[in-house]
Amino acid sequence: MKKVIHIFIVGTGKVGTQFLKLISEKSELKTENGDFIFKIAGIANHSRMLINHKGINPADWKLNLLKTGEPAIIKSFISRMQKTDLTNSIFLDCTDGDEIVKYYDVILRSIPIVTPNKSANSGTYQKYLALKKTVKRFKTDFRYSANVGVGLPSLDVINSLLSGGDRITSIEGLFSSTMNYLLDKLLITNKKFSELLKEAHDKGLTEPDPRNDLNGIDTARKILILAREAGYKIEMSDIEIENLVPPILRNINLLDKFYNSIKIADSKFDSLKKLAVKTKRKLVYSARLRNNKVSVGIEMVDSGHPFYSASSNEKVVLFYSEFYNENPLIIKGQSGGAKATASVLVSDILKTVG
Numbered sequence: 001m002k003k004v005i006h007i008f009i010v011g012t013g014k015v016g017t018q019f020l021k022l023i024s025e026k027s028e029l030k031t032e033n034g035d036f037i038f039k040i041a042g043i044a045n046h047s048r049m050l051i052n053h054k055g056i057n058p059a060d061w062k063l064n065l066l067k068t069g070e071p072a073i074i075k076s077f078i079s080r081m082q083k084t085d086l087t088n089s090i091f092l093d094c095t096d097g098d099e100i101v102k103y104y105d106v107i108l109r110s111i112p113i114v115t116p117n118k119s120a121n122s123g124t125y126q127k128y129l130a131l132k133k134t135v136k137r138f139k140t141d142f143r144y145s146a147n148v149g150v151g152l153p154s155l156d157v158i159n160s161l162l163s164g165g166d167r168i169t170s171i172e173g174l175f176s177s178t179m180n181y182l183l184d185k186l187l188i189t190n191k192k193f194s195e196l197l198k199e200a201h202d203k204g205l206t207e208p209d210p211r212n213d214l215n216g217i218d219t220a221r222k223i224l225i226l227a228r229e230a231g232y233k234i235e236m237s238d239i240e241i242e243n244l245v246p247p248i249l250r251n252i253n254l255l256d257k258f259y260n261s262i263k264i265a266d267s268k269f270d271s272l273k274k275l276a277v278k279t280k281r282k283l284v285y286s287a288r289l290r291n292n293k294v295s296v297g298i299e300m301v302d303s304g305h306p307f308y309s310a311s312s313n314e315k316v317v318l319f320y321s322e323f324y325n326e327n328p329l330i331i332k333g334q335s336g337g338a339k340a341t342a343s344v345l346v347s348d349i350l351k352t353v354g
């Protein structure tokens with residue numbers, strides 16, 4: 001018999017839209033655990049929300065939300081979702097901030113959550129742990145495979161090492177596609193860092209405000225989540241982050257002004273490039289958990305290091321453990337993007353109900 005999965009999705013930006021597109025193209029899936037039908041039972045964003053037990057056509061969600069939706073009140077969306085008590089309900093948080101996280105505890109008492117949003121796992125350690133306890137107590141599920149290195153099974157690897165009795169001693173990773181691109185191009189072209197940054201922005205490779213790539217916070221969140229999953233009690237404030245935005249450019253409001261002024265960072269990158277070329281090393285912006293300490297920043301690696309051969313569109317994670325103590329367990333591959341994220345969400349949803 002086919003199992004119907006009822007999805008309540010909040011957030012219809014890049015990832016949410018790709019997820020709805022994926023479901024509109026393939027609403028039925030056959031897996032080794034059975035046959036599944038995906039039904040969108042609720043949709044919400046900042047402005048509108050809609051709940052329909054019979055299902056909302058994912059190909060037509062925009063018009064439906066506009067015509068039959070109502071002004072969004074997330075608290076009421078959640079309480080109505082819980083009251084409808086549909087079988088195999090999943091709350092899918094595709095929002096970008098931390099506003100929805102405050103409802104997780106209450107949602108998880110009855111309904112599993114799947115999300116690409118890193119906010120819950122990169123907040124305080126106390127809150128991170130509290131959610132794990134809620135999941136255990138109410139026998140629900142909370143899945144977030146898309147939090148780190150979308151498409152790379154980093155969290156699965158940690159779980160599998162730990163459940164085999166291993167202890168993870170160190171993790172290193174390249175998590176920022178923007179930084180991979182910039183540092184790669186810096187070495188192989190004659191362009192200045194400021195020129196490359198503008199170029200990456202114009203190609204749509206950076207965040208709308210590139211300071212959100214350069215400040216290292218997103219990379220820090222990713223290593224924080226991996227470290228916590230590996231059993232380390234670490235807070236964001238424990239992480240040493242190398243912020244590549246010069247201090248005087250951190251509070252400039254106008255992006256144009258920022259781009260005109262970022263040239264002041266060129267000399268630093270010229271020197272780094274000179275040293276890397278001279279010593280035949282490669283520049284990377286990496287995240288590391290080593291000796292119980294977590295740091296994020298620029299590093300120079302030689303040709304024997306697994307980061308050396310990574311291309312600019314690849315993410316890499318290295319795990320050292322009691323078992324993998326000489327040579328790391330390496331996960332490497334192209335990752336990221338809203339489309340890839342949407343398919344990781346489908347996989348998490350299937351694991352939750354399967």
Ligand SMILES: NC(=O)c1ccc[n+]([C@@H]2O[C@H](COP(=O)([O-])OP(=O)(O)OC[C@H]3O[C@@H](n4cnc5c(N)ncnc54)[C@H](OP(=O)(O)O)[C@@H]3O)[C@@H](O)[C@H]2O)c1
Nearest residue numbers: 011012013014015045046047094095096099116117337338
């Ligand atoms: N994009 C990627 O490739 C990618 C990859 C991995 C993980 N992620 C993570 O996935 C999440 C979504 O990313 P995205 O790129 O889709 O972001 P996005 O395009 O900025 O979309 C965010 C959506 O969330 C909605 N939203 C935010 N706060 C809300 C609230 N309090 N109540 C209701 N709706 C709210 C926004 O509503 P409005 O449209 O009404 O403002 C918007 O629809 C983020 O946490 C991101 O870090 C993204």
